[in-house]
Amino acid sequence: MAVENVSVVFKLYCLTVMTLVAATYIVTLRYTRTISTDLYFSTTAVCIAEVVKLILSLGMLSKETGSPTRLKNALVEHIFCSPKELLKLSVPSVVYAIQNNMAFVALSNLDAAVYQVTYQLKIPCTALCTVFMLNRSLGRMQWFSVFMLCVGVTLVQWKPVESTKVQVEQNPLFGFIAIAIAVLCSGFAGVYFEKVLKSSDTSLWVRNIQMYLSGIVVTLFGVYVNDREKIQEKGFFFGYTPLVCFVVFLASVGGLYTSVVVKYTDNIMKGFSAAAAIVLSTVASVIMFGLKITIPFASGALLVCVSIYLYGIPKQDTSKLSPKDKDEESKQRLITV
Secondary structure, eight states: OOOOOOOHHHHHHHHHHHHHHHHHHHHHHHHHHHSOSSOOOHHHHHHHHHHHHHHHHHHHHHHHHOSHHHHHHHHIIIIITOHHHHHHHHHHHHHHHHHHHHHHHHHTTSOHHHHHHHGGGHHHHHHHHHHHHHOOOOOHHHHHHHHHHHHHHHHHHHSOOOBTTOOSOOOHHHHHHHHHHHHHHHHHHHHHHHHHHHTSOOOHHHHHHHHHHHHHHHHHHHHHHHHHHHHHHHOTTTTOOHHHHHHHHHHHHHHHHHHHHHHHOOHHHHHHHHHHHHHHHHHHHHHHHOBOOOHHHHHHHHHHHHHHHHHHSOSSOGGGSOHHHHHHHHHHGGGGO
16 A cells, blocks of 8 residues: 655645544543543443444545445355355454553553553564564564663652642553553454455455444443443443543544555655654643653653654665566565554
């Protein structure tokens, strides 16, 4: 999937929206989990987000097919007549469900800025999964940037920063464990989904629909197992406010918007987006949660931002490659999503 020739303005628009969505989602989720009296059930939020993603993907597939008849035929062929494909996509559905729930756990115990920096461990995790599952290789600069990123995250976690306005009890160690699980899930599920996409010419939106259908079933099971009794007592939408609905909306559009960014931008621009999201999350945390910036945190965050940039530098000049090699080089960009 090569990066298409589009205007710089459109690329900047895509990255600006992605940056704002990423930073706003993390900060808002953190706020709803720490500054709220009636705490909503995170399992229901994850489930609703899957439903919204499914609806949005159906809309995009409808636009892609161009007519109700073609949409119906695509759904019959790839959904109702392809149980094996649904089963295949149930694997990332389960993993993503775990990842999304871990994000709620992590942000209930860690500041948004700390989470944003630490979550960048998904880059080396995804890179390793790509090496083992897709038989790709990393350049020396990429391995060096992975090492630098790990050092940066270690500095951030060395002496946890404090937020003075948080109203709930927190467990930083528990939060870090949740991030570690989320990172592992992100790396494996992302590469697995990419491998499925490359195995056939099936539309991305069809694959998304297959995955989100499985995701709804999986997350509903999670709701039943974890919060069944509480939901029977208080209701499925207990604790939901306009701000919580906004969090669910951001969770829904964020993942879908990433596919647009992958299609129209490159790794370096996505690196700037990730770094900008870290900066925005830090500023917002200082203002909203009374975050106290420490030297280890600032140093670690800087190392992480630099490592993201270095990781995105192409290994070679693709303008001199054959069309086949260019295609392989463009696929390498996917591993930082």
